[in-house]
Amino acid sequence: MLQKRLDYGSCGHHIPAMPHFPKAAKGKRSIRRKFEDNQMCAIELLATVAGKLLTEGENSSSLADITRSSNPTVVKDFVKQEQIDEPTPIKSEFLDQDNCDESTLGPKEADLPPDSGFKKPNVFDKESIINSTRGEFGCLPVSESVEYKEDRSKSPLQSRLKSPKGEIIENCPDVYSLVDQMDLDVKPSALVSSGSIAEAPLYRNHFPSCSSSPKCRDGTKPIVDRDDDENFSGCARPSTITSKVYRPHCIGDRRVRKLLAPKFRHKGELSNTETKPAFRIKKMCYTRQRTQRTLFKRRRLFDHCSISSSGEEIFREGISNSHLKGNPKKEASASHATSHGANRASSSRTDQKPSFESADYHVKLRIKSFRVPELFIEIPETATIGSLKRNLVITLGEYTHFLLSWVLNTTGTSAIVPTDRSCSLQLKVPYFILSTVMEAVTAILSGGLHVGVLLQGKKVRDDNKTLRQAGLSDDDKLENLGFTLEPNSAQAPQQLTVAEDRHLLDACDVTQPLARIPPPDHGESDNTLRPILTSITNSPESDLDSDHSPTNNMSAPDKITGSSRAIVVVPPMNVEALAVVPLRKPKRSELAQRRIRRPFSVAEVEALVQAVEKLGTGRWRDVKLRAFDDAKHRTYVDLKDKWKTLVHTARISPQQRRGEPVPQELLDRVLSAHAYWTQQQAKLQPKPPVPMAESAHVDFPFLL
DNA sequence: GTTAGGG
């Protein structure tokens, strides 16, 4: 079996379009987010969702608790086995190295989820291909590792395609199980320029051609220091990050894992009005490991070739993998990259024929992890939980879409295996898988993303509560902030189909063990295991909702190995969390969280009484505006209800009263005002033939 | 969107 490992550097970045990005985000200048250049955890959000969908199918509760995954490493093994006789037409794309014909390169629309909402990325255009082949798949802001395995002992793909199904299958049964493994180790660095994403023309092109950057051709050193914000802020094309040159020896690199830990920094001075929370992203200052800044890497096990500075070169190398041996670098990286597959790789090299000629792709796709940019959001203490949620929804939605786009993009890239005319490539598998993922996530997003805010593990249910009120007024406490992410149950993507789960699940057995990237240092894997989007740091006892399951400390490598059969390895906690909330039976809490009870303070009662005395009992909106305009959490309905209870309270004996005692003086005023305004209403209603005495006004001096 | 009232 031939193994291929592609190592691609990323010279450019592009933010994929995010079709579903909430409109609100676009227009809001106050909302600025920046995907920090270093890593972050991963698209574990995406992966989690996808994993859930893939593993749980329709039963998925679709609740991803991104807050407490103790098991950070979300290793997704997407393995699909496809039979040659499968009714679905196999897509064979012939890539002509010298004459890349666009018409032959792209997947058909059908490959994309119909309802994904994503435009089909034109990843297969000539330029993109070239870019990708030279490690410049500029659109991918992340690094990745792709492992390709192919069994060269099998008949050539084209032969296979030409041959009768039965024959082929008989000869090499497992050859036709197309299993793509893509080991993605993603590091989306500097996904976005310092400017607001919303402001950037992100939606124009999915995959802009950023190949033009001559710098990208230099594959030896970083041209741009992405650590400098200036490098991005000044970028004329916000959506395209300045190129980062790829470095060949990144196979063993271990990046410091950063959490997608939104940090909320309260601004000292804030406007009282929370209506326009100033969400700002603050650049994070963390230790950076420049040596590990490779954005996008692929490992070409196949030819043991690291990234080449020249796309054409890589292309050729991919086609004819013979001349790779002489390159120590390549050898080194190859051996380093894959220990398991080394044998197969070398054996395959004995084959003089171009790999693709005889290649019958046996590829497994595995999305190991994605790293998402660190996100800093700066908001005033007076911002409400609700506003925080909304912005998170926007951000996460945007982000998720970005990730999806990336995945799709990556998939396409992975499919673009260097080949010559005699070789065809099967693209369906990865697309199917990714389509499924995209479909899942898209459905969730389109169905509405719900973000819950956790404070020390407890859900903050009152959206009207300000951050300060919630105890988030200082950085220390901010550390206790967490989030839950779940789809709105109403439109939950329960209908998502993962029809071919079985195929996927079985694929691994058929194929040989895949060469894997050397297990990360366990020491560092710790970081890797951090949950995505986890921002809860100090909440040992966080759990009121019991949505969370026990943490799993299994290391990433273990997970990978242990669940080799699983299409998607979802951290147990996530699975459980998902299962806890059955999608089919959306609980009320899901539909609309009941606001937390917020007893009225005496001061509030005072204000309410005063307002009612002045305005009466039938103008609650006015009362609200007059006395509680700045209390976002008090609606006029609340005030009305409170008045109702006040009247009731005033009428009952003090012994029967509960809660914070209301001064009798106030209660008396309540009764007086209530009596008065009731009387006034009675006067007006039935066209009162009996005019009330003017004395009423005298009795209520407050009516001035 | 408000108001009123039952739950």
Next chain:
DNA sequence: CCCTAAC
């Protein structure tokens, strides 16, 4: 505090 009818 929720829900809903009625306006």
